[in-house]
Every structure is written in C-alpha cells, then in structure tokens.
Amino acid sequence: MLDRLRALERLTRPEHPDLTAALAARWEELPAHVKGANQMLGRRTAGCEGTHGVFPKCNLACTPCYHAKEAQRVRTDGEHTRVEVTAQMAFLRGVRGPGQNAQLIGGEVSLLEPDDHAAALRAMLDHGRKPMSMTHGDFDYPYLEALALDPETGRPRFSHLSFAGHFDSMMFGRRGIKKVEREEQLHPYRKAFCEMFARLEEEHGVTSYLAHNMTITPRNIDQIPEVLRACRDYGFRMFSFQPAAFVGNEARWKDSYRAFSTDAVWARIEEGAGGELHDDAMLIGDKRCNRTAYGAYVGQRYVPLLDQRSSADARWLEAFLTTFGGMDFADGRALTAARTVRALVENPATLARLAGWGARFAARAGGPVALARDRPRAITYVMHSFMDAKTVRPAWAAMERGETTHEDPDVQATIERLRSCSYAMAHPEDGRTVPACAQHSVLDPLENVALMALLPAHENVAEPATA
Helix, strand or coil: CHHHHHHHHHHCCCCCHHHHHHHHHHHHHCCHHHCCCCECECCCECCEEECCCCCCCCCCEECCCCCCHHHHHECCCHHHHHHHHHHHHHHHHHHHCCCEEEEECCCCHHHCCHHHHHHHHHHHHHCCEEEEEEECCCCCHHHHHHHHECCCCCCECCCEEEEEEECCCCEECCCCCCCCCCHHHHHHHHHHHHHHHHHHHHHHCCEEEEEEEEEECCCCHHHHHHHHHHHCCCCCCEEEEEECCCCCCHHHCCCCHHHCCHHHHHHHHHHHHCCCCCCCCCECCCCCCEEEEEEEEECCEEEECCCCCCHHHHHHHHHHHHHHCCCCCCCCHHHHHHHHHHHHHHCCHHHHHHHHHHHHHHHHCCCHHHHHHCCCEEEEEEEECCCCHHHHHHHHHHHHCCCCCCCCHHHHHHHHHHHCCCEEEEEHHHCEEEEHHHHHHHHHHHHHHHHHHHCECCCCCCCCCCC
C-alpha cells in the first residue's frame, strides 16, 4: 500500500521528477544573456527535438535545401528508421525527461511505408515524446488513412496526429504544378493538405494539429501577408517561417539570402496576422534564432495571449511557471485534473492571477460578448533563423574544444546562439545532443557518407532538377 501511495504521489506531481532535473540542467547550461524571466528554456521546456540520419532522401527539390547532397543517394529503409528513431528517443527520454516535442524529420517522411511511419511515431510516443511528422505534404488521403488506422482491425492506432506541411515557391517537383511563380498558386495544395486531416477526423475520429512551414528568400518575402490572410482559416494551428540560410546543399544556394533582415520578415508576418505579435512576452532560446507569438483570433481580431508591455501579464507568467513549471497539460484528462488541483493547492494565489489574466484577455478580445459570439481560435506565429555554415563550422569547432569565446565577433555570436539552441538532435553513440545548425552544417555530410555505404540507393539517383 505504501508503495502504491508513493507511486501515486509521484504520478500526480505537476512536473515529472525526471523533467525537473532536465530543466534544471538546461537552465544551468544557458548563457547569461538569455536567462530572463520570460525565458521558457529550462523553466517550461527542455527544447524541441528532431531525428537525424533516419530517412535522409526526399523526392522534391528546394532552393535552398538544408540537407547535404549525399542524402539523395541513401535509400529510405523502414527497419533502419525504426531502429534509429527508437535509439534516439530512448536517449532523449533519459536526458531530457518526458513530454517534449519531437520532430520526425530527415528527408521526406511520406517516403516511409505507412506501417514504418506509424512504428516510428509509436516509438516516439512510447519514450515520452510528442511527435510531429515533417513533410512537403505531397501525398494523398489513402496514405494518411493507412498511417492512422491499424491494418488488421481498421480502427485508429492513433487518437491524434501532428504534422507540419512545408509549402513555398522555392520547392520543385510537386505533383500537379511544374513550376510555382507565386505563393498563391500553392493555396489549393495548402487547403487540400488541411482537408485530408479534416476528413480523417470526420471519418475516423482522429484529431490533428497542423503547422505550416515556409522558407523565405528575397523572392517571396513580400508575399507573406497574402499567404497568411488567404490560409488563416484552412486549419493550420501554427505558421512557421524560416529565413533562408547558407546551410546544407551548396548546389541549391540560388539567392542572396541575407539581403533582408529578420525584422523585415517579422514585419510581413505581423501585416498578414492583422495585429501586433508580442514575441517578447515569452522567449524560447536566443531571439536571434527564434521569435514566437502565441495568440488567438476572436472573429477576425487577433488577440495576443500575453501583452509584452503589461507588468500584470508578466507577473501572471511568473506565477504560471512557479505553479506548473513543465507540467504536461495534454497527458490525459484525469491526470491533468489531478495535477492541476495539486499545483493550485500548493500555490493558491495563482488562481487570482489567472482570473486577472482572463479579464485582461477578454478585454483585448472585445469583451465577454465577443468571446461568447466567436470562440477563440489559437494560432501561433514562429520565425526560426538558421545560421550560415561559414560561421557554424568554426563556432562548433571552438565549442568542441571547450571554448565559449572567439575573437571573431560573428563566430562569437554563433557560439552564443548554439549554446542557447532550442532545437537539438540526439547522439546516443557519444551521449550528447547537438544543435540543429551544427547537425546540418557539420555532421550531416559525414553521416550521409556512412549511410550511403550502409543503405545505398537501389539505383543511381541524380540530383532532383531545380529551376
């Protein structure tokens, strides 16, 4: 009986003990310049995660492509994917605790057979990850249905799926459209992607979370507002933008990617969102890498979750983090309810701050009548700025030597950003995680050479044609 009570006490803690340790370790690793009161790394999350070396090949071509050119000479192999994903997720569970977001990413995930794709997602779930499949979205409903349903029983093997579809005019080879001149030509494909998941929920009860990814270059930066206005109601819950960087396959570097600033990209996102995006309210890592704005639409009005100029909202955020920490609010209704009650019993003043925040959010939304008339629709806007390989390589070499300073200011800035990275890959073989920029700039080419020997393509594969 005593053992059961101890197990129940551990289970109903708002923050899992393993996550508590992982968050403390991550906070300790962060450089001083990002350790603000609004920093989520080390307080709310250990950071996002991604797979690597599990299915490098893709059947579309992008300018740019962040993956090394050798990836096209590695065949997609389901058994290899299962083994590697399981090993990487087991390691991440051990060092970063449960409940973290992880991307099933590499080349194109839909090149996996549905059962292999499902097995990879199951391995991620079994190791306490929240998986998101990263795709170009150029697949049909039968593939999605085969992924979601058990082939023997025909019943759902997942109650929920999370996908990120990448759509932009720098991609070539999408079925039905030989060349994309403007982003608006892709709107039917964006809409069809969302409609597949809506159909899956209607026919089989499998819910979904959908993100939209878009690479930004001088060619399409001014089209961002139109994309957001047109696609806001398709069903995407997140819009993520990546200003192009000189990373990965050098043959695909077609533009002067840094001819615009990240501020210019964010301004276009705000224009399309139809309101100010409060990206200083909460930070995830270094702002030079990530900007994130949480909010909702009430009718056509965009309402920020937190007002970055409000001291009351800042106090609510601090109270939330103190009370709930890294608590997983999607870990089943009964557990979530028990953990929430326990957290609030231990921090009763948080209830008053919650009520105050609710009143402020309602006022920003136009008042209780507006909220009653139009149910809020949560949408997150994100910008991820990857770094150029020319600075990542010397910065990573310095970090491998144990150095945290560099005489070159650009390399020094890169070191700071790598140390603050919120997106990492697991390397169980040497017991560490690696920032994504270092993975793509330094390690991917070497890994893919080894994979070419382990998993050679069944035929000679030419580099996909680009315009």
